Amino acid sequence: MTEIAPQQHLRERISAHLEVLYPDLEKAALLDDIVGLMALDHRCFMPSAHKNLWDESDTLVITYGDSILREGEWPLHTLHDFLRRELRGLISGVHILPFYPYSSDDGFSVINYVEVNPSLGDWKDINAIARDFDLMADLVINHCSSRSLWFENFKQRRDPGMDYFVEVDPKTDLSEVVRPRTSSLLNEVQTLDGKRHVWCTFSHDQVDLNFQNPKVLLEFVKIIRYYLDMGVKIFRLDAVAFLWKIPGTTSLNLEQTHEAVRLVRTLIEHAVPEAIIITETNIPLRENLAYFGNANEAHLVYNFSLPPLLINTMVSGSCQALKKWMMGMPAAQDGTTYFNFIASHDGIGLRPAEGLLDDADINQMVALMQKSGGRVSWRTLANGDNRPYEINISLFDAMRRHLYPDNENDGEDGFQEQRFVCAHALMLAVQGVPAFYIHSLLATENDENRVLHTSHNRSINRHQWVADDLESQLGTNSHHARIFQTLKDLIALRSAQAAFHPNAAQYPLHLGDEVFGIRRESHSSGAAIVAIYNISAKRQEILLADLNLDETAHWLDILNDDVDVRSQASLVLEPYEYRWLRRCDNVTATQ
Template structure:
């Protein structure tokens, strides 16, 4: 039958592997995934999330306790401190690795022994939706596959992408300044392997269908251990072709569709997230026609929101928000303003001018931040990301420098994120208000280490219990805001959103629940000065009772105004 899973899969494979017997390949992939040819499709446009979904992003070993495996400590911290706060956990690569804090994987099917074991992973997956990285673009140069590549034996012989120094690679887009090709001695002599990110991270060759089959097996293994959310790391670079940019190629998009098809037929509630740190228009293409990523990262949000709060001007943030298409049902955005990586600058292309980017970079450097670079096709080095802890990124303004509004500015940023269309994701160091870790940068020699510090659990618990500690104040207030958010139907990730026009000092938008039984007007003072909000400008319906969900203030006079203190936010709702 033409509508069977096998037929759909073979049709997609035809696009990627036209010279292959795709019927046989489809059979192989279905067998690897333990799926029948006629497995029923999950319901179309199904939202596997709601307003109660909030994600935590963390390394396996960010929180540690002497004598205990970090994954066990993480589980303890989740259960003791975040059980009623987060619904999902993204544990960054927890596999054996050789570099890049886990993103140079040596063995996809093993848990790093220093972190714990699969039982620890399954225990967390039993209580929280678990997101794991599928580091799909590249693998460690110290992996068994790559050792086999050197020896010219399987599995691995043809698993890595090769090119020649004489090839035309002038159009290749990549986020690093290191050499693209690296010479490797093999049993067949010298070969040049493609390394988008580093010499230790060798790009895989998906032109070989057996590489795809290997990853389908890896995915099934993760699903059987409780992983239901798959983050496709650096997936934009997956398919390489000499003479092209080797980014966003058609085969890459088709491979994402193939993986999604297999994943959601195996586990209908599963979710595929693409990690594509690129300009906004390019990022949006990974939704496809609601048949690629279920979720895409809102990569433009972090730099634009930080820029808004340090300049006191929301023009660019508002312009961007108005341009964002509502996600179709069954798809949504992942909203974040900090992560284990730096704050990307490519997502501001076309949104900030070069002068504005430079001003933002200079401001972050004045607050202790660093800057990483990438090499463009014309051989020039351009700023790629700002490396800074979010708490320190918001310690002041571009004009006035550091000030006394750091905590309020930081909370304001997260209040914006919590209310926007999409699923909110908190990097653990933001949830804890962790500052720049300059000592870790010196120890590792890597700029991204500035925001990848580690906490001793006993020390952390003491800080969180101390009312005089900013860590306590950050954690307590963010948990309070999250608790409010999780009860509001108008904050469903797919609820209606419209941008409000309240000038450049007030950033606002309106959310309405899908049943239209709740409206919330989200208004944020993004300056260090008091601002007035005319209630008449936001057209509150007179027959409804309105109150601010954050402060509890009830609105009695709809013709009056609200006074917002510096960086204060209000969520005006017509239901409690």
């Protein structure tokens, strides 16, 4: 049998994707254009199926390009300096949130996809960061800015852009459309041909692109090629679940959307085999997991259910919902895994908690976060009711209180730091690649002034540090310094444990509601770790017999000088204390 050359394989795969997306289109010219962009003048590779492109040493940081500022210096240069000085050798990658010129939403309303926002720096600064860290960048694929050249051309009825957007007759029944905002779906705009109504899933400044037009697809193939050439390794497909629109449907997670993701996967894996796709789909669990496909869509999916469940666990003192969810989570097959985080630049999404937490639990958590300064963003249901969509709060302040407070301290019990660190130690232990929002690494508080300045709830967790102030804080015994050092130590320790490989098996343990436990075990090496967490404000005693430790092996407490715990009848955990116990068959351990 003749082996198919990579370029021919690419052509055949693209052709199959286009047949699904554009069944009535004569596709030869479009196919030639796409192959020409991705292969003809570049090397083309045959992708490997079910290959893990990550291991236990991988941890990412999520940050804006201007999260740290120094007077007289480009923010991207300041960021790079901080990453090299504080995190080199600890983190493998950095997600720089949209660094393009934009008009709103802190970057997600893109004016020009192939320029760097001149207030941040330029492509040389991006290239420099990409040389030191795996660079994750946003492909803001669902919409662009109303101030983009494409949309200006749409209003002037000229190319490119005249037919790049979704026009809908306002009389069309769009009641089935699912979206995360309360603003009107259609925005009326004046064009040279009169008034038109364009589809805007998120805001009227973010106009949805019309992927039913293959010219829009071709524009994004050009953008993908450019990003690859500029050093982007990880592509975050922003809001991709909303990509394909068909009135009369939910226009969410349509089959054409999944096919478009498969097409993007085909393009990048033939061009750069180490490149990775991650889908940003803030939707209920089952729909989110569908973006793995058959290991032919996203390499990683955001584990959106983890933040609300983990935060609820820490503030309620009960891991019942978290444990139930984890027991039902499918193991990610090789070539795919979860992208774990607790906090992000947005907020604590609540849709992924639907069906996992009941309404009473969600409302109770929302009320608690509001007591700690949090805001709530809402979405409109089909019946016109509003429902909480996300909680906007810094993660550090989200851990300020616990539920069921006494009347004296209103839930503030002095365990804020312990709760905060315990939550991250738990995140580091579960299956997937961990990611830290920079303001979680630094334990940044709510930024009330920024909210007042921008009038946007999400600004509360988008603080901008002055570099000298940050360095001063990290040089003292501040909570910022204490937590930053603790988290760095945990990241370093995790990266040396084969049992924490993102695809290592995981088994939740049954230790009651106030103690969460999980066993991780490597398929390849057999390495095993049992991680246990007191997620309550009370001291807990765990019988070793309940941990089902292999009796013939040593079990070393790697967070406490490798003490062998075998001889102990039980382990005592102080409030929010945690232990990582590593199996070791032949060792001289501390008693």
